[in-house]
Amino acid sequence: MNGALAIAPILIPLIVAAIQVLLGIRFGRLRTSLSFLSCLSLVAVAAMLMMSASAPNGEGTMLVYNLGNWPARFAIVLVVDRLSALMLLLTAVLALAVLPYALGRWQRMGPHFQPLVQLLLVGYNGAFLTGDLFNLFVFFEVLLAASYGLALHGSGARRVGAGLHYIAINLTASMLFLIGVGLIFGVTGTLNMAVLAHLIPGLTGTPRALMHAGAALLGLAFLIKAAVWPVGFWLPRTYSAAIPPVAALFAAMTKLGIYVILRLSLLLFGVDAGAASMHFGSEWLLWLGIITLVVGSIGMLGARELGKLAAYCVLVSSGTLLGAIALHSPAVTAGALAYLVISVLGIAAFFLLAGLVAPREGPEGTTQLEPYDPAIDALFAAEDERRVTSPAPVVILAACFLACGLLLAGLPPLSGFIAKFALLAPMLDHGTGAILLFALTIAAGLCTVIAMARAGIQIFWADADWEFPRVEPGETISVMGLLGICLVLTFVVAAPWNYLAATARQIHAPEHYIHAVMGQATEARP
Amino acid sequence: MEVVLAIAIGALAGSGVWLLLRPRTFQVIIGLTLISYAVNLLIFSIGGLQVGADPVLVGGATDLSRYADPLPQALVLTAIVIGFATTALFLVVLLTSRGLAGNDHVDGEDGTP
Numbered sequence: 001m002n003g004a005l006a007i008a009p010i011l012i013p014l015i016v017a018a019i020q021v022l023l024g025i026r027f028g029r030l031r032t033s034l035s036f037l038s039c040l041s042l043v044a045v046a047a048m049l050m051m052s053a054s055a056p057n058g059e060g061t062m063l064v065y066n067l068g069n070w071p072a073r074f075a076i077v078l079v080v081d082r083l084s085a086l087m088l089l090l091t092a093v094l095a096l097a098v099l100p101y102a103l104g105r106w107q108r109m110g111p112h113f114q115p116l117v118q119l120l121l122v123g124y125n126g127a128f129l130t131g132d133l134f135n136l137f138v139f140f141e142v143l144l145a146a147s148y149g150l151a152l153h154g155s156g157a158r159r160v161g162a163g164l165h166y167i168a169i170n171l172t173a174s175m176l177f178l179i180g181v182g183l184i185f186g187v188t189g190t191l192n193m194a195v196l197a198h199l200i201p202g203l204t205g206t207p208r209a210l211m212h213a214g215a216a217l218l219g220l221a222f223l224i225k226a227a228v229w230p231v232g233f234w235l236p237r238t239y240s241a242a243i244p245p246v247a248a249l250f251a252a253m254t255k256l257g258i259y260v261i262l263r264l265s266l267l268l269f270g271v272d273a274g275a276a277s278m279h280f281g282s283e284w285l286l287w288l289g290i291i292t293l294v295v296g297s298i299g300m301l302g303a304r305e306l307g308k309l310a311a312y313c314v315l316v317s318s319g320t321l322l323g324a325i326a327l328h329s330p331a332v333t334a335g336a337l338a339y340l341v342i343s344v345l346g347i348a349a350f351f352l353l354a355g356l357v358a359p360r361e362g363p364e365g366t367t368q369l370e371p372y373d374p375a376i377d378a379l380f381a382a383e384d385e386r387r388v389t390s391p392a393p394v395v396i397l398a399a400c401f402l403a404c405g406l407l408l409a410g411l412p413p414l415s416g417f418i419a420k421f422a423l424l425a426p427m428l429d430h431g432t433g434a435i436l437l438f439a440l441t442i443a444a445g446l447c448t449v450i451a452m453a454r455a456g457i458q459i460f461w462a463d464a465d466w467e468f469p470r471v472e473p474g475e476t477i478s479v480m481g482l483l484g485i486c487l488v489l490t491f492v493v494a495a496p497w498n499y500l501a502a503t504a505r506q507i508h509a510p511e512h513y514i515h516a517v518m519g520q521a522t523e524a525r526p
Numbered sequence: 527m528e529v530v531l532a533i534a535i536g537a538l539a540g541s542g543v544w545l546l547l548r549p550r551t552f553q554v555i556i557g558l559t560l561i562s563y564a565v566n567l568l569i570f571s572i573g574g575l576q577v578g579a580d581p582v583l584v585g586g587a588t589d590l591s592r593y594a595d596p597l598p599q600a601l602v603l604t605a606i607v608i609g610f611a612t613t614a615l616f617l618v619v620l621l622t623s624r625g626l627a628g629n630d631h632v633d634g635e636d637g638t639p
Contacts, residue, residue, distance in 0.1 A: 134601055141608045148615055157626040161634045164551065164623050167616050168632075171558050172546065174612070178565045178605055185598065186572035 005052075006065040006078045008045045009088055009125035013038050017118035025111050032107075035099055035114045042092035042121065050085040054499055062516035064131070072192055072517045077131035079194075079517060082503035083337075087128045087259055090341055091252050093485065094348055095121055101352055101478035102245040109154035109243065116153070119146035120249060127256055131517060133181050133191040133218070136260065140177070140225075144170050147253065150246045151238055162241035169224065169234045177221035183214030194517035197267045197510055201274040212280060215268065219261060219281060226257030226318050229292040235314060236299065240307030244355025245478075247307065248348035254318050255340055261285070262325045262333070263507065270328075270510045282326040286433045289323025292316075293440050297447040306354035306459075309451055310347060313408050316444050317343040323437040324423055327430045334504035335423030338497070342419040342486060346407035349482035353400055356471055356479070357459055393471045396480070398460050403483045405452035409445045415489040420445070422497070527575050531567065538564035551620045551630045555613065562609040566602050573598035 016038040020031045055061045063080035066072060080088075095117065107113040123143025130136050148170075152163045185191055187207045188199050203211055220231070227235035235254070239247045269280040296315030303309040317339070324336035403414060410420030420441070427438045489496060506512060538560050545557030573595030581596035620630075627634035 134604070138604065138608070141612065145612065145615065148612075148619070152619065155622075157634065160619060160623045160626055164616075164619050164632065167612070167619055168546075168554055168558065171612055171616065172561070174608075175558075175561050175565050179568060181601075182565070182569040182572050182598075185569075185601070 003063060003065040005045065005049060006063050006080050006129060007067075009042055009049075009092075009129065010078075010122055012041055012045070013118040013121040013125070017115040017122065020115040020118065021112070031114045032103060035118065036096075038118060038121075039092060039096040039099055042125075043089070043096055046085065046089040046092045049080050050082075050089055050499075053080055053082045053085040054502065062513065064516050072131070073190065073195055076135050077192065077194075077517055078129040079131040079513070080129065081513060081516075082499065082506050083259070083263065084128045086337065086341075086499070086503060087255075088125055090344060091121065091124045091128075094252055094344060094482075095249065097478055097481045097485070098245050098248045098348065098352070099478075100474035100481075101248070103474045104472040106154075106243050106245050106355075110152075112149065113153060116146050116149045117249065120150060122146075124252065124256065128259065131193055133184065133193065133196075137174070137177055137181060141174065143253070143256070144174070147250065150249070151242050153246055154243050159241045162237045165234055166238040169231075173221045173224040176217050176224075180214045180216075180218035180221065183210055183217065187211045187214065192517070193264070193267055194514045197270075197272070197514050198518060200268055200277055201272060203277075208276060212277070215264070216281065218264070219285075222257040222260045223288065223322075224257075226254045226261065226322065227292075227315055228288050228318060228322055229295045229315075232292065232295075232315060232318070236303075236308050236311035239311040239314065239351070240305060244307075244352050247310070247351040247355075251314060251348040251351060252344050254314055255321070255344055258318065258321045258325070258340065261322070265325070266328070266507050267510045267513060270508070272510060279328055282328060283433075285326035286323050286437070289319045289321070289326060290433070290437055290440060292319030292322065293437070293444055295319075297440075297444045300444075300447050300451045303451065306358055306455060307351070309455060310350045310354050313343075313347050313350065313448065316448070317347065320423070320437075320441050320444070323433075324427070327427065327434055328508075329426065329430060330501075330504040330508045331426035332423065332430070333508065334497075334501045335419070335421075335426065337500045337503060338419040339423045342407060342416050342489070345482050345486050346404060346416060349400070349479050349486075350404045350408065352475070352479045352482070353397065353404055356397060356475055357401070393476075394460075396476060397471070398456075400479050400483055401452075401456055401460070403486075405449065405456065407483070407486055409448040409452065411445070411449070413490065415486045415493075418490065418493060527577075528571075531571055531575065535564045535567050535571075538567070549631055549633075551623065551632055554632060555616055555620060558616070559613060562605075562613070566605055566609070569598055569602045569605060571598075 016034050020034055023031055049063065052063055053061055061081075064072070065078040065080075067076050067078065099117075102113060102117075120143060123139050123141075123146055126139030127136055127143060130139055148163065148167050151166055152159055181191065184196065187203070187210045188196055190196060190199070200211065224231045226232070239250055242250065265280075265282065265285070269277050269282075271278065273280070293316055296312050296319055299312035299315060300309060303312055321336050321340055324332050324339070406412075406414045407416035410416045424438055424441060427434050542557045542560030542564060545553045545560065548554065548557070576594050579592060579594040581594045581599055583593060623634060624630050629635070
């Protein structure tokens with residue numbers, strides 16, 4: 001029945017990507033419409049899954065799909081709970097919003113933009129849905145393989161150089177992932193997350209130590225994907241070298257690492273894991289999150305390029321989220337989820353905007369923000385001699401820039417403030433580490449304001465040579481669509497917030513998840 | 527046999543890490559390949575080592591200790607395929623980088639003009 005719907009988010013983009021590859025580049029228009037069709041149906045499917053996951057009969061509603069109808073202990077499962085439905089909807093909306101942006105010049109920079117985006121979605125959706133660790137590895141690899149292609153889209157020395165580092169570090173991370181998976185399988189004989197969560201309280205002595213070692217290696221692999229200090233230095237270079245629509249799609253990728261850490265730390269090392277394993281590693285996560293936050297803020301202040309500034313915003317949001325989920329409090333987690341949604345949408349919009357504001361790509365493909373020099377300030381010139389054909393695009397861009405700044409810094413009146421408030425308000429009751437995180441998150445907001453204000457002044461007011469960008473309609477639609485969603489979330493607060501609060505309560509009670517997968521396993525095949 | 531395998535995995539992983547930290551792209555890719563060999567051997571060995579044991583049950587099998595665990599073998603096959611594909615992709619990027627930068631340094635510049 002409904003269970004089969006759970007596999008649709010993987011199958012739809014996979015089939016569309018296969019058709020698009022077969023069509024080749026001659027049927028560009030057909031390919032594009034297929035992409036739109038796929039993204040629209042993904043949004044619809046994700047919304048339906050979200051409805052079924054939030055059905056009113058309690059917080060334990062979960063959709064478990066046994067692939068091949070084998071019981072969960074022996075074979076692989078897909079699990080839809082509130083958290084995975086939320087992440088599915090977020091990526092589907094992000095992809096749909098970014099698509100119009102890429103229609104013009106960007107997708108023509110290389111032959112296979114559309115199929116690669118669809119394969120990226122296969123990886124995202126699979127990783128959000130899967131209920132076992134090895135499949136998580138497989139979907140991560142699908143995601144990464146597509147992301148390698150997308151990061152190199154458009155080629156050029158800068159992208160290839162950044163792509164080389166990106167691929168090398170991700171291959172290494174995958175090896176760590178596999179070692180962790182191997183150790184965990186060696187100890188427990190299973191890779192199903194629910195079964196693992198069921199077995200962990202019973203482990204003692206050497207098996208428990210090996211289990212912890214495996215989980216730590218696994219965690220390290222995800223921390224690399226989440227770009228946490230000291231393993232996150234690949235991110236600014238890769239993201240700022242990628243073309244804007246790709247960077248916008250990648251904005252959700254670090255959040256995938258955060259998602260997995262959130263899911264596994266609460267499921268495997270949550271309240272039921274026994275005294276020795278409970279909250280394993282969360283001290284580390286908190287401090288790594290705090291350091292990442294500081295590094296991201298410093299990077300933001302030092303960034304001399306709009307793409308780099310956006311990339312350091314990603315680091316800041318990664319650090320904040322990691323620190324927040326390490327506190328193991330349902331209230332903070334709910335706020336963190338709100339912050340996650342807003343920061344993905346806001347950062348994606350900022351990446352897209354950065355691509356529009358920067359001049360068209362020259363041979364080197366990079367533009368730097370110049371240090372401020374009053375002598376060449378256009379404001380001091382007697383007359384602004386730029387020919388203005390129509391001020392509308394500039395006004396729209398500047399307004400969008402302002403909105404991005406408000407969202408990312410978490411200032412009122414936009415939804416960024418609501419999300420940040422929801423994250424920070426319950427944080428003060430959780431010890432010194434949490435208070436430090438609280439203070440630094442606010443300081444990071446101030447750094448964002450300073451960096452954004454400086455960049456805005458240099459671009460819109462002080463740069464005499466700045467050519468007003470020729471903006472294609474699709475590009476404006478994308479940026480305004482993403483910001484529009486954030487705007488809507490400023491006014492429609494109650495329903496999304498109730499959903500997020502229930503999500504946080506659900507993932508903090510892992511017995512629902514374990515029961516849904518294992519209980520269902522016993523009745524599937526008598 | 528376990529000791530031999532453990533030494534082999536350690537030697538492969540150790541040389542792999544050393545090569546990974548070298549500045550030339552070719553050394554990096556060889557390092558990654560060696561590490562992936564070590565990881566594949568590790569996964570292969572987690573089911574326990576047995577000589578001449580069959581991984582597939584033959585009808586009416588009662589004594590499971592005479593069979594090898596088939597799951598690590600399936601996992602290692604998947605890991606080999608994925609590792610092979612990504613290494614091939616990395617090789618292409620490496621060659622492109624060599625062509626664009628004119629040298630094989632991982633940063634695209636090695637101090638000599």
